Amino acid sequence: MNYQGTLETPVGPRVRIDGKEYDYFCGTSYYCLHGDRRIIEAACKAAEQYGLGPATSWDVPPLQEVEARAAAFFGTTHAHYFVTAYLGTFYLVTALQDEFDIIFVDTKSHYSVFDGIKGVGKPIVLFAHLDPDDLAQQLQKHLKAGQVPLVITDGVFPMTGAMAPLRDYQSILQKYDKYFLCVDDSHGVGVLGANGRGSCELHGVMGDSVYFCGTTSKAFGSFGGIIPGDTVLMGKIFRNVRVTLGASPPPVPAAAAAAMGIKILSEEPELRAMLARNVAYLRKKLQAIGLPIQNSPVPIIILYSLPSVDLAAVQRFLEEQGIMVRYIPPRGYSDAPDSDAIKITIFAQHTVEQLDRLVEVLSRAL
Known part of the structure; x- marks a missing residue:
């Protein structure tokens, strides 16, 4: 990543x-x-009471609490909490490895997706980015009679904010006797859907063949990965994923913080409403100054492919005016476009004045 300095305050709408x-x-x-x-305070209290970690034991209340709160939040019977969401897709495909034959993956899926699918030793087929028609063609071309496909994708792509057409993917997969659809939804959980359960909830994609992993390090304000599911999925994880046996659990303070973050979003749905209002407001304002911004509930906006515009210079001008956005060089991240880009992230706590000032300064810079 193109880090632009050292952050000296907690993350917020105003930082140093x-x-x-x-x-x-x-x-x-x-x-x-x-x-x-x-x-x-939850993290500090947990550190004082339990130390930094249980030395490989799971019998520590904060670790139990985060899984219980996650299961309740996502409407499942269980949830597994682990040290980093980067391992989420590895957990899923390894847990399911005895039940599918070929992996089909979006070409611009996150690095963690590609790293995660390598370890199971199954054939991997790429399909075009966000393209259900190409997925259907690749399935028809590579899947033999009786074979079971596993399709995997980001739910929300981190640089562009594009949403995978999950409903279309499931419609294609339902033509087969058995399939799996797995979603890395790190940018969707806590944000999308009527209850904040993520991309699968938003798109109405569900069922015994649909699985997703997420993170507590974004919307929930802490650190660590999470996989909601039922008793059967948890059994497959603990039977097949040796990370659960060979690695220490997340630090106890991080678990306590994650549990508190889930509790806050569970009890304060107005936070999601605030974020949704800010997302809709900023998108409308950017459209009003002529930028090709699509309507979307995702709090990520990308500016790219603007003719005769030096986006690196635009980012520098915004920084000089006291506004920090992220400049992304061409192909500078897993789903970044071929041209350079500016990424804008929207928070629930941004004020209307901040959003208006961003648009005003940006219009002068372009």
Whole structure:
């Protein structure tokens, strides 16, 4: 990543970087919970009471609490909490490895998806980015009679904010006797859907063949990966994924913070409403100055392919005016476009004045 300085405050709509104050439109702390006093206090209390970790034992209340709260939040009977969401797709495909034959993956899926699917030793077929028609063609071309496909994709792509057409994918897969659809939904959980359960909830994609993993390090304001599911899935995880046996669990303070973050989003749905209003407002304002911005509930906006516009210079101008956005070089991340880009992240806590000022300064820079 093209980091632009040292952050000297908790993440929020206003931060200090290298001694200067900025309106902040970077990162993934969609509700600014990483700096919420309740989360910080939960982490500190857990560290004082239980230490940093249980030395491989899971019998520590904060670790149990985060899984219980996650299961309740996502409407499942169980949830598994683990040290990093980067391992989420590895957990899923390894847990299911005895039940499918070929993996089909979006070409611009996150690095963690590609790293995660390598370890199971199954054939891997790429399909075009966000393209259900190409997925259907690849399935028809590569899947033999009786074979079971596993399709895997990001739910929300991290640089562009594009949403995978999950309903279309499931419709295609339902033509087969058995299939699996797995979603890395790190940017969707806590944000999308009527209850904040993520991309699968938003698109109405569900069933025994649909699985997703997420993170507590973005919307929930802490650290660690999460996989909601039933008793059967948990059994497959603990039977097939040796990380659960060979690695220590997440630090106890992180677990306590994650549990508190889930509790806050469970009990304060107005946070999701605030974020949705800000997302809709900023998209409308950017459209009003002529930018090709689509309507979407995702709090990620990308500017790219603007003729005769030096986006690196635009980012520098915004920074000079006290506004921090992220410049992305061509192909600078897993789903970044071939041209350079600017990524804007929207928080629930951004004020209308901040959003208006961003649009005004941006219009002068373009």
